[in-house]
Amino acid sequence: MNFLLNLVASLGAVVLGAIGLIGELAIFAFVGLSHIFRPPFYPRLILRSFMEIGYFSLPVVALTALFTGMVLALQSYTGFSRFNAESAIASIVVLSVTRELGPVLAGLMVSGRAGAAMAAELGTMRVTDQIDALTTLSTDPMKYLVAPRLLAGIIALPLLVGLADILGVMGGFLVSTQKLGFTPGTYLVSTFSHLKAEDVISGLIKAAVFGFIIALMGSFNGYRSKGGAQGVGAATTSAVVSASILILAMDYVLTQVLFVK
Amino acid sequence: MSQPKIRIRGLKKAFGSKVVLDGIDLDIMPGTGLVVIGGSGTGKSVLIKSILGLVTPDSGLIEIDGEDVLKASPSRAKELRGQIGMLFQNGALFDSLTVWENVAFGLLAEKKIKRSAARGKAIEVLAQVGLDAGVADLAPSELSGGMQKRVALARAIASEPAIMFFDEPTTGLDPIMGAVIDELIVDCIKRLGSTSIAITHDMASAQRIADTAAMLFEGRVSWSGPAASLLTATDPVVDQFTHGRAHGPIKMALRR
Numbered sequence: 001m002n003f004l005l006n007l008v009a010s011l012g013a014v015v016l017g018a019i020g021l022i023g024e025l026a027i028f029a030f031v032g033l034s035h036i037f038r039p040p041f042y043p044r045l046i047l048r049s050f051m052e053i054g055y056f057s058l059p060v061v062a063l064t065a066l067f068t069g070m071v072l073a074l075q076s077y078t079g080f081s082r083f084n085a086e087s088a089i090a091s092i093v094v095l096s097v098t099r100e101l102g103p104v105l106a107g108l109m110v111s112g113r114a115g116a117a118m119a120a121e122l123g124t125m126r127v128t129d130q131i132d133a134l135t136t137l138s139t140d141p142m143k144y145l146v147a148p149r150l151l152a153g154i155i156a157l158p159l160l161v162g163l164a165d166i167l168g169v170m171g172g173f174l175v176s177t178q179k180l181g182f183t184p185g186t187y188l189v190s191t192f193s194h195l196k197a198e199d200v201i202s203g204l205i206k207a208a209v210f211g212f213i214i215a216l217m218g219s220f221n222g223y224r225s226k227g228g229a230q231g232v233g234a235a236t237t238s239a240v241v242s243a244s245i246l247i248l249a250m251d252y253v254l255t256q257v258l259f260v261k
Numbered sequence: 262m263s264q265p266k267i268r269i270r271g272l273k274k275a276f277g278s279k280v281v282l283d284g285i286d287l288d289i290m291p292g293t294g295l296v297v298i299g300g301s302g303t304g305k306s307v308l309i310k311s312i313l314g315l316v317t318p319d320s321g322l323i324e325i326d327g328e329d330v331l332k333a334s335p336s337r338a339k340e341l342r343g344q345i346g347m348l349f350q351n352g353a354l355f356d357s358l359t360v361w362e363n364v365a366f367g368l369l370a371e372k373k374i375k376r377s378a379a380r381g382k383a384i385e386v387l388a389q390v391g392l393d394a395g396v397a398d399l400a401p402s403e404l405s406g407g408m409q410k411r412v413a414l415a416r417a418i419a420s421e422p423a424i425m426f427f428d429e430p431t432t433g434l435d436p437i438m439g440a441v442i443d444e445l446i447v448d449c450i451k452r453l454g455s456t457s458i459a460i461t462h463d464m465a466s467a468q469r470i471a472d473t474a475a476m477l478f479e480g481r482v483s484w485s486g487p488a489a490s491l492l493t494a495t496d497p498v499v500d501q502f503t504h505g506r507a508h509g510p511i512k513m514a515l516r517r
């Protein structure tokens with residue numbers, strides 16, 4: 001009987017903890033977002049975060065997109081050649097990259113790169129009292145640390161994904177023309193013949209949401225970390241894991257909302 | 262008798278089931294220095310963090326200039342707390358900024374100074390803590406512990422606060438550097454006429470930087486008196502603590 005009660009009690013504690021955490025996260029997100037629109041603004045910090053999230057992620061995202069486009073062309077050729085549908089390869093590559101793989105893979109890569117760094121930096125600032133020090137120096141840490149990162153994430157990811165779209169198509173183009181025997185002209189024509197503006201735009205909307213998620217989970221986990229080096233490590237791990245899972249889950253939700261009418 | 266600069270009544274704070282502050286009463290008169298002593302985990306840091314607004318107490322009253330900051334509007338509370346300068350235990354310097362940017366941080370945040378003039382002002386303040394202009398453009402991590410402490414002190418005094426808090430200002434420094442930092446602290450609070458609260462485990466330091474002392478024990482102020490009498494006080498708790506005796510009324514909890 002006691003065992004059962006303990007089981008129920010610990011289950012309840014977990015549920016309560018999770019609900020509390022979601023509430024905390026929601027308040028954190030709301031406060032962080034609201035600071036984006038209220039002065040004082042910190043252009044210097046926004047630019048710095050933008051460089052961290054966007055500019056320094058360029059090589060990683062570019063390589064990911066290029067190889068993804070290449071492998072997509074190769075894989076779909078293997079499948080489609082079995083029923084003489086090779087001509088669909090160009091469309092498959094461009095639609096998969098713009099609508100789905102560009103934003104998701106860029107999101108996952110950036111969360112591993114920039115989200116982790118964000119959590120580690122804010123976590124270290126927390127455990128060394130730097131966040132408290134901000135408060136004592138008449139500066140709101142949510143405004144100074146969190147808002148610039150959220151804004152930078154929301155702006156940087158769509159730009160990265162725009163580039164990923166181009167490089168992904170280029171990867172498919174390279175493999176199709178160099179290896180699979182397509183003529184460059186035909187490939188490009190069939191790439192753009194079925195592509196609509198909304199395919200690209202919906203991908204960029206996804207990217208903005210993912211950028212927000214990465215910055216939010218990075219800041220949230222870093223901001224509330226405690227307990228020294230171990231706590232910072234744990235914060236970094238949960239920042240990446242939670243951002244990745246949220247990206248994949250939100251990807252489904254957004255696809256449902258944006259594409260299924 | 263004039264009004265205390267800081268007046269605390271019945272301040273309570275518990276974390277979960279662990280009661281840290283259990284009804285603290287303190288008066289700090291303008292221009293005087295108080296040193297708070299007590300074992301690790303007795304809530305000294307929680308006390309000053311409550312005054313700073315970094316920790317929200319469960320109940321009680323914290324008055325600055327006769328106004329209760331816990332009941333004041335957020336903007337008024339921010340204003341009242343804005344007169345507090347804080348020296349953190351490990352400095353808490355911003356490692357992404359240079360030394361001068363750290364020192365001028367509060368002035369820039371309060372818009373008391375233009376960015377173009379900030380570096381010059383920061384060098385002026387650095388001079389007050391015995392550092393020359395050469396360190397202004399270094400990163401905090403390039404400095405020794407004693408120098409970091411000086412920069413942190415410079416940052417705390419830059420906006421000439423009416424109230425200063427010092428959290429273990431001499432911990433981790435050699436005795437000579439400790440005495441130097443104490444001297445700087447006394448210099449600064451004398452010059453600015455600040456009211457101060459210091460936390461320390463260093464009895465020599467306590468007597469140098471404070472006028473009065475308060476002993477925290479079991480969540481309350483168990484003894485208070487002139488800082489000069491710390492080592493001669495007959496109170497058994499103070500006597501055990503100041504003389505570092507392993508046995509006495511204070512039983513050190515090994516687990517928190």
